[in-house]
Amino acid sequence: MNLQDIVNRFHTMTSILSVEKRNDDKIGTIRIEVGNDLYIRSMEKVDEDGNVVFKQKFVPGSSYERYMKKELYFENLCYECAIKKKPVHAYIRPERYNFSINLIMMPLDIKDPNKAYCTYSQEITFEEDLDAMSNISAKTSSTVLQTCIKLRGAKNLQETMDEVIEDIRKICDASYCCVLLTDFNENTWSVFSDSVKAGSNQHSIREYKDQNFTEYAKTWLKFLDGSLCLMIKNDADLELIHQADLTWYNSLVNANVESLVLLPLQYSGTNIGFIWVTNFDTSNTVYIRETLELSAFFVASEIANYQLLNRLEILSNQDLLTGLLNRNSMNNRISQFVNGEISYKSLAVIFADLNGLKPVNDNQGHDAGDNLLKQAAQVLRTTFKDSECYRAGGDEFLVIAIDQPKEELEAKVEKIRQDSMIPGHISFAIGLSYDENGGKIRKALHEADTLMYEDKNRYYERFPGHRRRF
Incomplete structure (x- = not known):
């Protein structure tokens, strides 16, 4: 049987592959026995990006590894078709080339004690072929x-x-x-x-x-x-x-x-x-x-x-600078409280205002100010790890704690207040409102805000040069 005559009758790029027959479970040597002119020219052609499929000139009967690197996927297709006599269709979009390959392989009935054969026909497209992909x-x-x-x-x-x-x-x-x-x-x-x-x-x-x-x-x-x-x-x-x-x-x-x-x-x-x-x-x-x-x-x-x-x-609910929940998320949460969508026994609201941000922005630049805000957020996140922490805007933060012991929250607030007095530490003005019977969220917000501003005034009395001047 003249294999070249067979492939020459195809109007598509076609070759005949052989797979060595073995008695073990290994895939034997795969050879490209012959190819029609369309196939050989397409494999040896250099595209506009300098890529070429065949790295060597075509020599009939050579191992496919003469032309390209070893490819288990390709070998399995050849084995399924030539050795197991199953028709194979695949649509391949190799990353290293700027084209896709629609391939069809058909087993051949050739009497040979050492090899099994199949045809390999392919169509190259530079746009994805949905019909081929779904075939x-x-x-x-x-x-x-x-x-x-x-x-x-x-x-x-x-x-x-x-x-x-x-x-x-x-x-x-x-x-x-x-x-x-x-x-x-x-x-x-x-x-x-x-x-x-x-x-x-x-x-x-x-x-x-x-x-x-x-x-x-x-x-x-x-x-x-x-x-x-x-x-x-x-x-x-x-x-x-x-x-x-x-x-x-x-x-x-x-x-x-x-x-x-x-x-x-x-x-x-x-x-x-x-x-x-x-x-x-x-x-x-x-x-x-x-x-x-x-x-x-x-x-x-x-x-x-x-x-x-x-x-x-995340973008709609998280403050991108600090990683805390943002004002939009805070407003939605407050609305849930107001609308009675949340059940709770005790409610705590903590307002914290970062001290000294404006002098840092003015004297060291806004990158330094951003770093200060991130450090402040980390302090609150770590201290109130079982609570909801929000960046309300600018240098203002809000913490909402549900069903947590009053003594623990008061101790955390006092720790932040004491640390704020130590030079070099993150400094907050902070106010806590706690209602062991639940209470209304808006009332708690107002009370915590008032207490925070009282604490802020005490900070300004201690550091009058840090008062905001706009």
């Missing part, structure tokens, strides 16, 4: 559609995501499924959702809170190198990780990981985290890959929107 099996479509419907209709995204991740773990017949969020700028990580199979030897990574998973995640990105998916099916695949990164390999072995599918979660070109399953059904890799790739798209979108809403919530 998946009916089984995968149904599964992912259910995920999408659940997420879109979620009133509580956290609870719904937990349900979706449990579903995905069961679909993959995996021992563990996890969504890990990462922030490489802040070097932080968090588990958004995970699911552990009962009776398995897997554990939630929440138990490893002392480890820095952002460092592991950087390794994952390096290993993925723009690929949409990393699939580790057996010891042979794990050995590749062993050779590339011993620390990551040891962590997988120590966690009893025998197989792994790992995908980055990306939104608007930004990596926001990862989703993965461990110890999955390795006999069903095509369906699992399709399901996870498309599910990751919707999971990333919902989480990104959730994070955006949380940031907007």
